[in-house]
Amino acid sequence: MNDQLRAISELDRVIHEPGRLMILSLLWPIKECDFLYLRNATEMNKGNLSSHLARLESAGYVEIEKTYRGKVPQTLLRMTPAGSTAYEKYRQALKTAF
Amino acid sequence: MKAISPSSLEWHKRYDNVDGTGEMFLGAMLLGIALLSYLQSILKDPIWVTHGFARLIFMYAVLASVMGPAFLLRRISKRRFTFPRTGYVALGMGAHHNAKGTTHGRTRFKRSRRIAIVAIMGSSIRFGVAMVCLIGFGARHLEAIPCLPILCDVAYLGMWVLGYGFLIARIGGPHRWKWFLLLFMAVGLILIGILHTGSVLAMSRPVSLFVGLIWVTSGIGTFFSYLRHTHPPAAEIE
Numbered sequence: 001m002n003d004q005l006r007a008i009s010e011l012d013r014v015i016h017e018p019g020r021l022m023i024l025s026l027l028w029p030i031k032e033c034d035f036l037y038l039r040n041a042t043e044m045n046k047g048n049l050s051s052h053l054a055r056l057e058s059a060g061y062v063e064i065e066k067t068y069r070g071k072v073p074q075t076l077l078r079m080t081p082a083g084s085t086a087y088e089k090y091r092q093a094l095k096t097a098f
Numbered sequence: 099m100k101a102i103s104p105s106s107l108e109w110h111k112r113y114d115n116v117d118g119t120g121e122m123f124l125g126a127m128l129l130g131i132a133l134l135s136y137l138q139s140i141l142k143d144p145i146w147v148t149h150g151f152a153r154l155i156f157m158y159a160v161l162a163s164v165m166g167p168a169f170l171l172r173r174i175s176k177r178r179f180t181f182p183r184t185g186y187v188a189l190g191m192g193a194h195h196n197a198k199g200t201t202h203g204r205t206r207f208k209r210s211r212r213i214a215i216v217a218i219m220g221s222s223i224r225f226g227v228a229m230v231c232l233i234g235f236g237a238r239h240l241e242a243i244p245c246l247p248i249l250c251d252v253a254y255l256g257m258w259v260l261g262y263g264f265l266i267a268r269i270g271g272p273h274r275w276k277w278f279l280l281l282f283m284a285v286g287l288i289l290i291g292i293l294h295t296g297s298v299l300a301m302s303r304p305v306s307l308f309v310g311l312i313w314v315t316s317g318i319g320t321f322f323s324y325l326r327h328t329h330p331p332a333a334e335i336e
Contacts, residue, residue: 032188033185037184037187
């Protein structure tokens with residue numbers, strides 16, 4: 001197997017899913033954001049977004065913090081250093097592959 | 099679902115001005131500069147207003163008196179209207195600044211950023227030196243080249259129109275009326291240029307005031323359009 005094919009076969013499958021890739025791409029350049037911002041940016045429905053976030057959280061790529069803004073519940077999201085490293089590796093792998 | 103494109107990754111930058119507060123803040127900054135300039139031209143008697151170290155304190159005090167409230171209003175507006183409607187985002191140092199084990203990507207990112215900063219600084223210095231040389235040359239050879247001050251005025255006024263045009267194209271959002279505002283701004287600046295007979299420095303006062311008012315108007319228009327088209331979602335478990 002050549003290097004390009006190997007890079008494709010070794011792509012991180014957690015990140016490779018388009019929905020999760022969108023989430024990580026949006027979280028990558030910022031410090032933190034809330035659930036509403038991600039929902040507006042990605043135009044995903046709540047269920048989809050929640051399930052993708054849960055998957056990313058279980059992989060250790062995203063940190064989720066439940067808090068309140070006044071009396072309204074707010075979900076804060078930020079990318080972890082592990083998520084950032086994995087995202088960078090994914091980008092490098094894509095560049096190697098193509 | 100939106101497709102991923104490079105412009106999607108710039109989403110957060112445009113989002114910062116989705117409510118028009120960015121334009122309002124820039125407009126307030128220009129109004130502050132105009133106020134300072136007018137005060138300095140009016141208050142010539144106390145010499146400290148226009149000369150020496152005290153001038154700097156006066157300058158910062160005037161600018162802070164305008165930009166401080168503008169900054170506070172922007173923060174309040176974001177918390178009160180923008181974050182509950184379309185979400186909260188904290189810009190600044192993102193996760194990409196602490197990526198470990200992939201110095202390859204980081205280095206390239208930082209190098210490209212360094213190159214961009216050096217290029218911008220180099221261009222600004224060159225532009226500044228060219229303007230100073232042009233003004234100096236114009237002052238010495240005013241009789242020989244009578245059209246030189248006009249060229250300086252055109253370059254100065256054109257810079258504002260291009261600046262606002264760039265702002266609209268970059269972070270203006272889907273507001274077509276802003277292009278009419280740009281046209282209005284261009285016409286207004288041409289009128290100021292025709293009616294004003296003094297130097298570029300003297301002309302900068304009405305120009306700052308006019309451009310500042312245009313930007314504030316543009317920001318207010320964007321803000322009301324944002325309020326009309328967005329509504330806070332009902333609170334539920336996320």
